[in-house]
Amino acid sequence: MTTLMAALVVGAILFGIGLYGALSQTNLVMIMMGVELMLGAAMVNLVAFWRFLHPEIYAGQMFVLIVMTVMALEMAVGFAIATGRFRAKGSVEMEEAGDLRG
Amino acid sequence: MSASEIFQPFFVGIFGLAAIWFGVVVFRTSSMVRSALALLFSMTAIGAMFLAMEAEFLGVLQIMMMATEMAIMAIFMVMYMMDPGGMEGMDMTHQKYASIFAGILATLGILAVVFLVEWGPVAEAAHPEEQTRMLGIEIMERSMLIFETAGVTILTAMIAATAIAIERRKS
Numbered sequence: 001m002t003t004l005m006a007a008l009v010v011g012a013i014l015f016g017i018g019l020y021g022a023l024s025q026t027n028l029v030m031i032m033m034g035v036e037l038m039l040g041a042a043m044v045n046l047v048a049f050w051r052f053l054h055p056e057i058y059a060g061q062m063f064v065l066i067v068m069t070v071m072a073l074e075m076a077v078g079f080a081i082a083t084g085r086f087r088a089k090g091s092v093e094m095e096e097a098g099d100l101r102g
Numbered sequence: 103m104s105a106s107e108i109f110q111p112f113f114v115g116i117f118g119l120a121a122i123w124f125g126v127v128v129f130r131t132s133s134m135v136r137s138a139l140a141l142l143f144s145m146t147a148i149g150a151m152f153l154a155m156e157a158e159f160l161g162v163l164q165i166m167m168m169a170t171e172m173a174i175m176a177i178f179m180v181m182y183m184m185d186p187g188g189m190e191g192m193d194m195t196h197q198k199y200a201s202i203f204a205g206i207l208a209t210l211g212i213l214a215v216v217f218l219v220e221w222g223p224v225a226e227a228a229h230p231e232e233q234t235r236m237l238g239i240e241i242m243e244r245s246m247l248i249f250e251t252a253g254v255t256i257l258t259a260m261i262a263a264t265a266i267a268i269e270r271r272k273s
Contacts, residue, residue, distance in 0.1 A: 003111040004224060007155065008216040010118030014144075016209030017125040024201035025129070026194050029179055033141050037125050040148050043164070044121075051155045055227040058240035062248060064160050065241075068167060069252045073259040075171055079178055080263035087269065092182045095196065 007048035014041035028085065028092040032078045039071050113154035121147035132194075134179040142172035158230040159237060 014037055021034025043064050050060030082092045089096065124144035128137045145168035152161030195201075228236065241249050 002221075002224060003114050003155070004221055005216060006111055006115050006118060007151065009213065010114075010121060010151070012209050012212035012216060013122050014125055014148075015212060016205040017122070017129070019208050020201045020205030021129045023204055024195045024198050026196050027134075027182075029134070029175070029182060030129075030137065030194065033128055033137060033175075036141060037128070037144065040121070040145055044118075044148055044151060047152050047155055047157050047160060051157055051227055052224045053221065055225050058233075058236050059245060061157065061160060061233075061237050062240060062245045064157075065163075066248065066252055068163065069256060072167070072171065073256065075175070076259050076263045077266070079174075080266040082178065082182055083267040086182050 002052075004048050004052040007044055007052075011041040011044040011048070014038075014044065026093055026095045028078065028082050028094055031094065032074065035074060036071060039067055039074070043067050110154060110156075114151055117147045117150040117154060120144075121151065135176055138172055138176035138179050141175070142168060145172065156227045156230060157233070159234045 018034045018037030018039075018041060021037060022031050023034070025031050025034060046060065046063045046067065050057070050064070054060060085092050085097070121144045124140045124147060127140035128144065131137055131140065146165050149161045149164035149168065152158075152164055227233065
């Protein structure tokens, strides 16, 4: 198995774990952890594709920088929503967030 | 066979296994602080994978960013969780079997693509110093608009996050 394959397999498994976490957890912060793992898996794949297929095209590294930005933004806005929700309802349990449905 | 051809798959595999293992621990432990720390280790292992794949700038950036990000996450965990230490052993999951099924299905789908596609020959990467120089040129020339957009988006998210989180004034 080549190193590219090994990295892609790691990315696939991490994405699966992250998807499981995002779907199964009831707490907003834990759901965000699942999303972080999925984005981490995407970054592993992007670095592997850049390094082993087209290392001469540096736009590949730019993709990784953008995903890192998305991760930071997701954390910032997610925690802001958690803070707002905690102020309003005293909990960030998504089981109790049916009222957000409108 | 050169030393890098032998050691690169080994280290990518080892750090990959560590990332997967800590990723599993995130959702297995009942202590939320441990979950945040496990995610920190998982992200650090991903950063170490980048280093093993000769993307040194991205590897160091990943490790530095995640160390601060997860430290902040651990603080929020303690603030907002009902049982941050996991002492009561609360079950904080729902639709567990459907989630496991979705996770396995997604993994198998991606693995099918990984193994069925012919990826072609592996290319040689430039020296790390040259890579960082070329990335700087990429950011400041061709991808400058994308980079600037990312900066503006961060500023927008900062303002939006503050607006959402700030306490409402009583009129």
